Amino acid sequence: MYRVWGFVSEYSLLLISGALIALVWVNVAPHSYHDFVEFVIADDFFIGHPHLDAEGHVHRTLTLHYLINDVLMALFFAIAAKEVWEAVVLQNGSLRGKKAATPLFATAGGMAGPVLVYLGIAAVMGSETFDAVSRGWAIPTATDIAFSYLVGRIVFGAGHPAVRFLLLLAIADDAAGLIILAVFYPSGELALEWLLLSIAASAAAYILFNELPRRMDRGDQLRLHSTWVRQRLGFWPYAVAGCLSWYGFMRAGLHPALGLLPVVPAIPHADRAFGFFADAESHLHDLLNEMEHALKYPVEVVLFFFGLVNAGVELNAIGPATLLVFLGLVIGKPLGVTLFGWIAARPLGLGLPEGMRVVDLTVIGCVSAIGFTVSLFIATVAFEPGLVQDAAKMGALLSFAAALLSFVAGRVARVKRRPA
The missing domain is CATH 1.20.1530.10 (Na+/H+ antiporter like domain)
Structure with missing residues (x-):
């Protein structure tokens, strides 16, 4: 199990x-x-x-x-x-x-x-x-x-x-x-305005490369736009967003090891969870699981x-x-x-x-x-x-x-x- x-x-x-x-x-x-x-x-x-x-x-x-x-x-x-x-x-x-x-x-x-x-x-x-x-x-x-x-x-x-x-x-x-x-446990003096960079990077990744293609594919069983984004761009939009988010956390004075957290919800994921350690997770091919x-x-x-x-x-x-x-x-x-x-x-x-x-x-x-x-x-x-x-x-x-x-x-x- x-x-x-x-x-x-x-x-x-x-x-x-x-x-x-x-x-x-x-x-x-x-x-x-x-x-x-x-x-x-x-x-x-x-x-x-x-x-x-x-x-x-x-x-x-x-x-x-x-x-x-x-x-x-x-x-x-x-x-x-x-x-x-x-x-x-x-x-x-x-x-x-x-x-x-x-x-x-x-x-x-x-x-x-x-x-x-x-x-x-x-x-x-x-x-x-x-x-x-x-x-x-x-x-x-x-x-x-x-x-x-x-x-x-x-x-x-x-x-x-x-x-x-x-x-x-x-x-x-x-x-x-x-x-x-x-x-x-902030890593330095707080400059929370830099969190706007993390939020903007995550929001842009979600809207442009996740939500927008799905909206454009409504009624299209072939999901051409979502397929194109996934095949041509893959994980790169989220990698770039992750780098920007990490830098925003560092400059904001928050611990930068947490800098990728805002980007995780932006990545396309499966519609259900099978549980931590579940064998089924290794067979899921949504982008979030593939990146993991x-x-x-x-x-x-x-x-x-x-x-x-x-x-x-x-x-x-x-x-x-x-x-x-x-x-x-x-x-x-x-x-x-x-x-x-x-x-x-x-x-x-x-x-x-x-x-x-x-x-x-x-x-x-x-x-x-x-x-x-x-x-x-x-x-x-x-x-x-x-x-x-x-x-x-x-x-x-x-x-x-x-x-x-x-x-x-x-x-x-x-x-x-x-x-x-």
Whole structure:
């Protein structure tokens, strides 16, 4: 039913490989590792890290780290946005209707719980610690879809309704994470007028190359205009719009890795969603799915380098942020998912999927506590490079311990595995 092993091998194994290489490299030869990560590709460039020169003018330097995190990771977030978009707007979308209500409530709890635990413990540690780490409150809100889904299948079995519940929660979590990145973690001084460029590029792509040809083809079964646009122009109008949108996000001060998000809804797509990881998705030939298929291998390589340039944390880089991120995930997630899920299922009467128990919510919360990819990303934008950022990254890496916690929770809750 689901191509989980293919997804994990395609999008996760290279990421893990890059992270492991980074961990070994930085602990064996830290100077050469950091020189590699901050390698300057182009100085005084039109994109890159902004800083002021001697005359007070903005000067941009394109480094390898910027190229990976701010430019190429836009492809990864575009794929995530595509799945969220289809889940919300298309017929049979997994985040539509009453079936998604309880998972959405649980998602809200799975984000509120980690924030409260993170900031609450930070406040107990004292004002100095709180001031140093408070900006990282969003790091433990993340859920790594691929790894959490894999662990969920192992704990519950592929046929258990809790697996689908977990998947809905993870997709909604990703959607909320994208909003948090855009709103709370700008990459520079805000100049929101530049968003007009992103909006105009996306609107032009949609109207000229999507909506207009379809309107011109009304009553024409051959759809000559739409066919001509697709065969002759293909993905290029949307690639150009994506570049303009990305540049608009960068100049607006929003994180440019989110710069492709406005263009995703403009691309012609299928009229229904088959679900994340569904085999049927590989056989769809609408332009949006074809672009996702074409990005598969490039994104694999991007994720390898993302792990390589972001997971290089020295083993002694453990500090308050490590504990806060870790506890926010392994305590805040299960508590939040369980409480909010119970409120939705029982007092609000929204119910749970048939065959799923309230206690399963706690196990789902443990599984969703694997933050890794997105937690690492948020850590890099929440803190400047240094001890606090490294400590927060270590907490994100340690979130893999949530997998062991999930197995224990499954045993304690007497989860009965159900095969596909």
